[in-house]
Amino acid sequence: MRIHLWLWLSLGLGCASARALHPGQVLGADGAAIPGARITVVPRAPSWDVRTDAPVAITASGPEGRFEVASLPPGEYGLSAVTPGGVLIVGESLQVKEGQPVKPLAIREGRDTLGLLEGTVVDEAGVPVPGAKLRIIRQGMPFDDVALMEASPEGRFQVRSGGGAHSVVASAPGFSPVMQRVARTGEPVTVRLERAADETMYRAAVTWMKETGVPLKSVEAGQGLEDLAPLKQVLKDTRVVALGEATHGTREFFQLKHCLLEFLVTELGFTVFALEENFAEGLSFNEYLLEGRGDPKQLLRGSAWDTEELLSLLQWMRRYNEEPAHPKKLKFYGVDMQFxxxxxxxxxxxLAKVDAAHGGHVQELLAWLALPKSGFSRLPVERQKEVAARLDLLAERFEAERARYVRQSSEAEWAVARRNVRVLRQFVGKVLQEEEELRDRAMAENLLWILEHEGPDTRAVLWAHNGHVQRGPGEWRDRPMGRHLADALGKSLYVFGMAFHKGEFLAFNMDAQPPPGRKGRVAFSVPPEPEDTLDAALAATGWPLLALDLRALPRRGPAYEWWRRSRRAHDIGFIYSDGGYPSLGQIHALALYDGLLFVERTTAARLNPR
Incomplete structure (x- = not known):
């Protein structure tokens, strides 16, 4: 049944700050009243954490579909309803302004085909948890749509919702809340709750960190690498060391990665540095490292990595390569496949060099891919699919003409050009949404190609966000890059997650109308997080800088019982908000990472001067 949810929230009741109730009504498409609908009112503010914070109001429609919501303070609110038939309806946000009446609001079901979200909430033994509290989340930017409901006595839930990505947050007394991503509607999910850890487990976990962790003296390069020496034994058999980060704009994360790269290069013979940067753009950085061609400041310009810390790292790598005593030169690669x-x-x-005639034939094809950043994405789907098919034909020609192309260039030049064709095809596949999480699979594929291209003894340092390097499924990705790499490399992949307790970081301000001086990439800060977070537990060691080998954790006992549970931790990407944005994600550190690097207090990365 197509449903319309009509909310009349003024009806002559005056300004939003009055003490009156806001009445509303739930009606069907035919105008019939819908009693028994569950209405949820939540703040539409980035700082509101859907995992933990309480909604503003929860009520139900009674006879004739009518309901009342207590007077709301000024702000923006989201309203949703779940009908007795299990349909989730989300409409326009509610604007409450001081001194102004609240206008009537109509929340109408969209035209999207409704998808079925269903599943069961169970405990760690797989036993259903009756009556668990549920938050059904339809992900959006900058705000999520949220509706509340309860699982059945058998722990089951079922709701129909419109298009888009969804998640389910479940909670119950005695359990820690958990968020479960719904990969696709129509496939039942199991939301597994974990019993909350007790104080004994927490104390044991902190004691274990103090006994086995490696305190670091500094993140500044050039201060010596002696404090990293204990990691030599930990990392001696690895082929890829992945360095994650909890934000893309933290000075200390970047500096610490610089120190670790120096350590891995000088002590363990690593020669490849791979960054969450486009493959082709990475080749220009590589030419600077090997030949001194280009200006690294110009190469960084316009990049998400245009910071003093990355510039310092590039300059160190170039100095290393200039030293005649270093016959094995450092290489720079990008693994990404964006525009x-x-x-x-x-x-x-x-193609102009090895196959000029055919190069002329494909210039129009390639021109479509060089349109301004969003240009290709706006083309008709039929044209995008045509480009995909012709790229496939170009890849086939590269294979068929390999011997001739190599004679006119070299094996290495052919391989790199062929990979550029491949990353263009990856980009088109992402635009066409040919598969879920294509970007992470493609980045893993590109890194594995780099290892093969550079030779069997090549060892690489990979730099990307925590959410990309993690070994297993996370809150927002089922198959991140690290999971693909783990399948291919096994124990020879070592993944460091990075965490921090409080401080500043750079991010793009996502506010629609930021104040003067707050537009673009600016500094934000977050306070210390609650005691139940991973970041607070790491801070409890008392060490401002810490490296932790999670592989060394005994797989039994109270410390393990604490670590094996999921925890909230800082999880911030390229964007944030002056209004505050949920900075915590739910992670299972023991399943996602082999080790952790921790900075107690951070500062923002420093942009290179223009």
């Missing part, structure tokens, strides 16, 4: 006019330019240049 890349540089990849188009390099494929065109290569």
């Amino acid at each position: 890349s006019p540089e990849a188009v330019a390099r494929v065109n240049a290569y």
Whole structure:
């Protein structure tokens, strides 16, 4: 049944700050009243944490579908309803302004085909948890749509909702709340709750960290690497060391990665640095490292990594390569496959060299991929699919003409040009949404190609966000890059997650109308997090800088019981908000990482001067 939820929230009751109730009514498409609908009112504010904070109001429609919500303070609110038939309806946000009457609001069901979200809430033994509290979340930017409901006595839930990505947050007395991502509607999910850890487990976990953790003296490069020496035994058999980060704009994270790269290069013979940067753009950085070609400041310009810390790292790598005593030179690679006019330019240049006639035939094809950043995404789907098919044909030609192309260039040049064709195809596949989480699979594929291209003894340092490098499924990704790499590399992959307790970081301000001086990439800060978070537990060691080998944790006892449970921890990407944005994500550190690097207090990365 198509449902309309009509809310009349003024009806002559005056300003929003009055003490009156806001009445509303739930009606069907035919105008019939819908009693028994569950109405949820939540703040539409980035600082509101859907995992833990309480909604503003929960009520139900009574006879004739009518309900009342207590007077609301000024602000923006989201309203949703779950009908007795199990349909989730989300409508326009409610604006409450001081001194102004609240206008009537109609929340109408969209035209999207409704998908079925269903599943069961169970405990760690797989036993259903009756009556668990549920938050059904339809993910959005900058605000999520949220509706509340309860699981059945058998622990089951079922609701129909419109298009888009969804998650389910479940909670019950004695258990820690958990968020479960719904990969696709129509497939039942199991939300597994964990018994909350007790004080004995917490104390044992902190004691274990103090006994086995490696306190670090500094994140500044050039201060010596002696404090990292205990990690040599930990990392001696690894081929790829992945360095995550809880934000993309923390100075100390970048500096610590610089120190670790120096350590891995000088002590363990690592020669490849791979960054969450486009593959083709990475080739220009590599030319600077190997030949001194180009200005690293210009190469960084416009990049998400345009910071003093990355510039310092590049300059150190170049100095290392200039030293005659270092016959094995450091290489720079990007593993990403986003919009890349540089990849188009390099494929065109290569074809002009080895197959000029065919290069002329494909110039129009490649031109579609060099449109301004959102241009290709706005093309008709039929044209996008045509580009995909012709890229497949170009890849086939590269294979068929390999011997001729190599004679006119070299094996290495052919391989790099062929990879540029591949990353262009990856980009088109992402635009066409050919598969879920294609970007992470593609980044893993590109890193594995780099290892093969550089030779069997190559060892690489990978730099990306925590959410990309993690070994297992996380809150927002089922198959991150690290999971693909773990399948291919096993124990020879070592993943460091990075965490912090409080401090500053750089991020793009997502506010629609930021105040003067707060537009673009600016500094934000977050306070210390609650005691039940992973970050607070790491801070309880008393060490401002810490490296922790999670592989060394005994797999029994109270410390293990604490660590094996999921915890909230800082999880911030490229964006944030002056109004505050949920900075905590639910992670299972023991399943996602092999080790942790911790900074108690952070500062914002420093942008290179323009």
